[in-house]
Amino acid sequence: MNENLRVNGERLWHSIMAMAEIGPGQQGGSSRLALSDEDRAARELFVGWCREIGCSIEIDDMGNIVARRAGRNDALAPIVGGSHLDTQPHGGRFDGIYGVLAALEVLRTLHENDIVTEAPLEAVNWTNEEGSRFAPAMIASGVYAGLFEKDYAWSRADAAGKTLGEELKRIGFLGDAPCGEHAIGALLEAHIEQGPILEAREKQVGVVIGGQGQRWYDLRIRGQDSHAGSTPMAGRRDALLAAAEIISMVHDLAIDFSPHAVATVGEMSVFPNSRNTIPGEVFLTIDIRNPDERALATMASELRSCVIDCIDRYELDCDLDEIWDKPPVSFDPACIAAVENAARKLGYSHQQIVSGAGHDACQVCLVAPTSMIFVPCAGGLSHNEAESAEPADLEAGCNVLLHSMLELANRSA
Numbered sequence: 210m211n212e213n214l215r216v217n218g219e220r221l222w223h224s225i226m227a228m229a230e231i232g233p234g235q236q237g238g239s240s241r242l243a244l245s246d247e248d249r250a251a252r253e254l255f256v257g258w259c260r261e262i263g264c265s266i267e268i269d270d271m272g273n274i275v276a277r278r279a280g281r282n283d284a285l286a287p288i289v290g291g292s293h294l295d296t297q298p299h300g301g302r303f304d305g306i307y308g309v310l311a312a313l314e315v316l317r318t319l320h321e322n323d324i325v326t327e328a329p330l331e332a333v334n335w336t337n338e339e340g341s342r343f344a345p346a347m348i349a350s351g352v353y354a355g356l357f358e359k360d361y362a363w364s365r366a367d368a369a370g371k372t373l374g375e376e377l378k379r380i381g382f383l384g385d386a387p388c389g390e391h392a393i394g395a396l397l398e399a400h401i402e403q404g405p406i407l408e409a410r411e412k413q414v415g416v417v418i419g420g421q422g423q424r425w426y427d428l429r430i431r432g433q434d435s436h437a438g439s440t441p442m443a444g445r446r447d448a449l450l451a452a453a454e455i456i457s458m459v460h461d462l463a464i465d466f467s468p469h470a471v472a473t474v475g476e477m478s479v480f481p482n483s484r485n486t487i488p489g490e491v492f493l494t495i496d497i498r499n500p501d502e503r504a505l506a507t508m509a510s511e512l513r514s515c516v517i518d519c520i521d522r523y524e525l526d527c528d529l530d531e532i533w534d535k536p537p538v539s540f541d542p543a544c545i546a547a548v549e550n551a552a553r554k555l556g557y558s559h560q561q562i563v564s565g566a567g568h569d570a571c572q573v574c575l576v577a578p579t580s581m582i583f584v585p586c587a588g589g590l591s592h593n594e595a596e597s598a599e600p601a602d603l604e605a606g607c608n609v610l611l612h613s614m615l616e617l618a619n620r621s622a
């Protein structure tokens with residue numbers, strides 16, 4: 210009966226553009242760190258839009274916002290769309306924002322067409338997905354999924370020493386509802402792909418079947434500071450030289466496990482960081498990812514033996530600490546099927562895909578049925594102000610969200 214129903218792509222686009230005006234970046238993107246004044250303004254705009262179409266609002270004690278559109282049978286667990294409104298310091302206009310506003314557009318479309326679903330529908334904004342201001346990332350969906358204790362999450366501090374709990378209170382989004390107790394019948398997160406696959410294969414929609422596993426490491430290499438002029442090349446204990454080799458090894462490790470593995474050294478500090486002193490200490494981070502659990506474990510053990518071999522060759526010492534181990538996730542078959550059916554029915558080119566990035570859906574899927582809908586972004590570029598997506602693709606993904614949410618919400622009717 211709702212076969213011909215479509216979202217309003219233009220309204221979706223204008224909402225995304227209006228949201229981007231809050232915390233505008235220098236180069237066309239957005240800068241809206243979690244629980245900043247800008248994040249507060251974005252939340253207030255979202256809540257206002259939801260109230261305009263008669264949604265009730267619930268805010269939990271992690272600041273997650275749920276806007277609810279009642280169903281015929283409110284005893285059923287809601288079908289939820291959404292993502293996050295916070296951005297990287299130099300973030301784009303679409304990462305996260307698209308998923309929240311696509312869910313809002315679904316609710317707006319149903320509202321103006323007077324369509325009531327069997328189960329209630331909800332749009333959610335998860336707090337601090339990016340993890341840029343408060344580490345770790347996806348902390349509030351992580352609390353929801355039981356991965357983090359609430360006290361731990363509240364105590365996370367930013368660079369200035371302000372805690373997540375204090376900042377939630379300051380911006381007026383420390384709600385009463387206990388995070389984790391709000392039932393979710395299914396969560397569908399629409400998101401830009403943040404990678405080049407859909408664009409390269411000319412597909413409008415990615416049916417996301419799961420997320421990569423990832424492991425994060427801190428590596429501290431210790432050698433000896435020494436004079437750059439008077440210390441002969443033989444016998445130096447140069448921590449940066451070993452670091453250079455390890456960076457290259459980390460790259461080769463991912464190549465060895467291609468096509469699905471990736472590996473990155475993204476952060477490095479050199480001590481004492483002086484041009485005429487041999488560096489006696491280096492700190493660097495390593496991030497390895499693979500969608501296959503066994504392959505990821507093999508990568509991890511190869512990484513460890515390569516690092517130790519290199520450190521021994523240069524006669525250095527090191528601490529290699531695994532600080533995060535996130536196993537790969539598989540999304541729910543019924544949710545995946547709902548997304549795939551919707552894409553097929555609507556006639557959009559589509560393919561199954563694995564998420565390379567972490568998302569709130571990758572946390573929530575541990576406790577509720579979940580899938581994601583990807584749309585292409587230009588050049589696969591994200592976490593960059595130049596991040597860009599086509600209005601037609603955003604509209605297509607939103608129509609897939611609409612029809613998959615309808616299917617899931619009415620399946621018990």
Ligand SMILES: [Zn+2]
Pocket residue numbers: 293304305338400568
């Ligand atoms: Zn995101």
